[in-house]
Amino acid sequence: MTVESTAARKPRRSAGTKSTAGKRTTAKNAPGTDPELVQLLTPEGERVKNAEYDKYVAGITPDDLRGLYRDMVLTRRFDAEATSLQRQGELGLWASLLGQEAAQIGSGRATREDDYVFPTYREHGVAWCRGVDPTNLLGMFRGVNNGGWDPNTNNFQLYTIVIGSQTLHATGYAMGIAKDGADSAVIAYFGDGASSQGDVAESFTFSAVYNAPVVFFCQNNQWAISEPTEKQTRVPLYQRAQGFGFPGVRVDGNDVLACLAVTKWALERARSGEGPTLVEAYTYRMGAHTTSDDPTRYRGDDERLAWEAKDPILRLRRYLEASNHADEGFFAELEAESEALGKRVREAVRAMPDPDHFAIFENAYADGHALVDEERAQFAAYQASFADGEGA
Amino acid sequence: MAAEKMALAKAINESLRRALDSDPKVLVMGEDVGKLGGVFRVTDGLQKDFGESRVIDTPLAESGIVGTAIGLALRGYRPVVEIQFDGFVFPAYDQIVTQLAKMHARSLGKVKLPVVVRIPYGGGIGAVEHHSESPESLFAHVAGLKVVSPSNASDAYWMMQQAIQSDDPVIFFEPKRRYWDKGEVNTEAIPGPLHKAQVVREGTDLTLVAYGPMVKLCHEVADAAAEEGKSLEVLDLRSVSPLDFDSIQASVQKTRRLVVVHEAPVFFGSGAEIAARITERCFYHLEAPVLRVGGYHAPYPPARLEEEYLPGLDRVLDTVDRALAY
Numbered sequence: 001m002t003v004e005s006t007a008a009r010k011p012r013r014s015a016g017t018k019s020t021a022g023k024r025t026t027a028k029n030a031p032g033t034d035p036e037l038v039q040l041l042t043p044e045g046e047r048v049k050n051a052e053y054d055k056y057v058a059g060i061t062p063d064d065l066r067g068l069y070r071d072m073v074l075t076r077r078f079d080a081e082a083t084s085l086q087r088q089g090e091l092g093l094w095a096s097l098l099g100q101e102a103a104q105i106g107s108g109r110a111t112r113e114d115d116y117v118f119p120t121y122r123e124h125g126v127a128w129c130r131g132v133d134p135t136n137l138l139g140m141f142r143g144v145n146n147g148g149w150d151p152n153t154n155n156f157q158l159y160t161i162v163i164g165s166q167t168l169h170a171t172g173y174a175m176g177i178a179k180d181g182a183d184s185a186v187i188a189y190f191g192d193g194a195s196s197q198g199d200v201a202e203s204f205t206f207s208a209v210y211n212a213p214v215v216f217f218c219q220n221n222q223w224a225i226s227e228p229t230e231k232q233t234r235v236p237l238y239q240r241a242q243g244f245g246f247p248g249v250r251v252d253g254n255d256v257l258a259c260l261a262v263t264k265w266a267l268e269r270a271r272s273g274e275g276p277t278l279v280e281a282y283t284y285r286m287g288a289h290t291t292s293d294d295p296t297r298y299r300g301d302d303e304r305l306a307w308e309a310k311d312p313i314l315r316l317r318r319y320l321e322a323s324n325h326a327d328e329g330f331f332a333e334l335e336a337e338s339e340a341l342g343k344r345v346r347e348a349v350r351a352m353p354d355p356d357h358f359a360i361f362e363n364a365y366a367d368g369h370a371l372v373d374e375e376r377a378q379f380a381a382y383q384a385s386f387a388d389g390e391g392a
Numbered sequence: 393m394a395a396e397k398m399a400l401a402k403a404i405n406e407s408l409r410r411a412l413d414s415d416p417k418v419l420v421m422g423e424d425v426g427k428l429g430g431v432f433r434v435t436d437g438l439q440k441d442f443g444e445s446r447v448i449d450t451p452l453a454e455s456g457i458v459g460t461a462i463g464l465a466l467r468g469y470r471p472v473v474e475i476q477f478d479g480f481v482f483p484a485y486d487q488i489v490t491q492l493a494k495m496h497a498r499s500l501g502k503v504k505l506p507v508v509v510r511i512p513y514g515g516g517i518g519a520v521e522h523h524s525e526s527p528e529s530l531f532a533h534v535a536g537l538k539v540v541s542p543s544n545a546s547d548a549y550w551m552m553q554q555a556i557q558s559d560d561p562v563i564f565f566e567p568k569r570r571y572w573d574k575g576e577v578n579t580e581a582i583p584g585p586l587h588k589a590q591v592v593r594e595g596t597d598l599t600l601v602a603y604g605p606m607v608k609l610c611h612e613v614a615d616a617a618a619e620e621g622k623s624l625e626v627l628d629l630r631s632v633s634p635l636d637f638d639s640i641q642a643s644v645q646k647t648r649r650l651v652v653v654h655e656a657p658v659f660f661g662s663g664a665e666i667a668a669r670i671t672e673r674c675f676y677h678l679e680a681p682v683l684r685v686g687g688y689h690a691p692y693p694p695a696r697l698e699e700e701y702l703p704g705l706d707r708v709l710d711t712v713d714r715a716l717a718y
Binding site: 145146147148150151152157158160162165167168169170171172173174175176177179180198199202203205206209362363364365366367369370371372 | 445450451453455456458459460461462463464465466467468469483486487490491494495496497498499500501502503504505535536538558559560587633634635636637
């Protein structure tokens with residue numbers, strides 16, 4: 001009777017983060033009202049102690065903190081540039097991660113080089129942490145390919161558009177790691193909407209049964225296009241894990257330190273043979289689902305404003321400033337770096353050529369296929385029929 | 393031990409055993425494939441000899457079986473997964489169509505998915521609903537997949553070897569009603585190409601094209617027709633995708649008449665594709681339209697009606713007569 005059990009809530013530990021969530025959000029799911037919400041940094045940039053998870057960020061240096069801040073700022077800048085490029089007609093579509101920088105950078109920076117990441121289509125911040133060049137992410141949104149990077153270069157699988165499918169691939173990959181006797185781990189990203197998919201439930205079952213070294217990182221950004229999380233679940237998502245026999249944790253998804261700590265803990269569990277973990281990063285999609293979406297049709301400004309007060313970048317900046325870990329020079333330099341990144345991305349996208357027509361037939365099969373060969377030849381003959389300059 | 397007579401199911405078992413033995417990356421996965429040896433005993437004894445880590449009893453979740461097999465393939469394994477019955481493949485259809493078939497192209501050729509999906513298929517065994525279907529066209533229609541179906545023990549053995557060695561995903565349809573049919577298997581022979589059709593009986597008056605369970609029926613049809621003085625050629629396609637149109641064309645240019653036989657419904661079945669392409673390729677050779685014999689556009693019927701639903705000797709002979717009458 002988990003629904004009942006969630007009703008008995010203790011007051012939140014930090015008065016400064018009193019719930020300001022919009023009217024849609026019920027008490028059950030309100031951020032901060034959950035005593036189990038792991039938070040190391042309040043929205044005001046205050047560092048709060050956590051007996052369980054502090055040790056996972058104990059060794060973090062001011063340099064590391066500035067690094068996390070830089071990651072988030074550059075990711076947001078890249079994301080904003082991509083949105084602009086879509087508005088300018090350079091991209092067909094863009095799925096913005098605005099608001100989810102802490103969840104992605106915190107978890108992404110928790111991974112080790114030999115770990116393997118299975119993203120959805122919105123993990124631009126995780127891609128950044130894995131060393132995937134941001135311009136490579138844009139090919140599929142421009143329509144020049146369906147995935148422009150080699151997954152094995154950065155152990156970062158291609159974006160998966162069908163909701164939740166990749167959680168099974170992640171589980172299978174993790175089963176393979178276990179068979180190999182390696183101590184790497186896998187992290188699978190998905191969202192609150194995907195949590196309703198059968199594939200996600202099946203991946204929980206398989207990973208639990210085979211004790212696979214996988215972390216399920218659910219970014220609950222409150223909205224699956226127009227459907228609020230209440231349309232996906234009657235219990236807080238992290239509690240789902242219990243029924244499958246592994247731990248689930250809800251972390252403040254706008255707190256990069258907490259996301260880093262909790263993901264490190266979960267990955268270490270995986271590496272040491274303790275099996276899967278579900279991490280629910282409680283966050284907010286501050287923008288539209290994609291550039292084709294219009295959130296004004298289903299949610300109000302009050303909610304967005306409430307979450308803006310919990311902005312992941314703002315809170316780390318407050319902490320950096322209050323603790324004198326960063327000076328004006330750092331912020332100014334980062335601003336310049338952001339602008340340079342925006343410019344580089346813009347130029348790269350505009351210079352991205354359309355693919356060769358024959359790319360249609362490339363890589364349909366690894367070992368070839370007679371019909372593909374036949375149709376390629378027909379297509380070539382058809383194209384060649386315009387060689388005199390007429391048509392095409 | 394080169395040549396031995398064995399049942400088709402045993403031939404697949406031996407082939408899986410050989411693959412497990414020769415390549416440590418080969419895995420066998422599915423429901424009840426371990427201790428039980430599969431509901432048809434195709435994987436009998438494999439877990440005992442290769443262990444639970446390589447012959448894996450899975451949870452009862454077909455999407456999970458195929459989805460995790462994809463992940464294992466990304467890690468460098470070569471999973472051979474069993475779907476217990478044809479009608480149970482559909483929970484995995486999403487993973488097969490949106491992921492397994494397309495990931496190689498999506499990665500611009502960077503990743504390969506050598507996954508074999510074994511599906512016992514077809515009717516004629518008096519089973520309950522969802523245990524007798526022939527969904528091969530639903531997979532042949534999807535670029536990125538290869539679809540094959542052996543008709544005899546020797547092909548079952550060798551085509552399984554080749555499917556496992558393929559770097560493309562292969563949907564391997566096993567004619568379950570022929571599992572117990574015995575045939576000679578030469579485990580040292582050098583097999584022909586996986587996707588090449590074979591003339592299994594030469595004739596001059598008409599070509600019968602079939603694959604999987606219907607090849608044996610076509611032999612019987614040809615025997616019966618021979619008694620009436622008609623010479624039928626039987627072509628065993630073996631592969632539905634790619635489909636060896638060249639071999640069909642060569643045969644039809646000789647016999648000038650073509651009848652396609654499959655258990656799957658005629659409507660949008662593989663026979664429709666064959667008829668269209670052979671009509672285009674052999675327009676001036678054909679003496680009759682390409683005719684098809686198959687299941688009806690109705691749900692697979694209860695077992696007591698399946699003999700009426702499935703192509704049988706008389707129905708195929710009747711169609712042969714129609715084609716010869718043009």
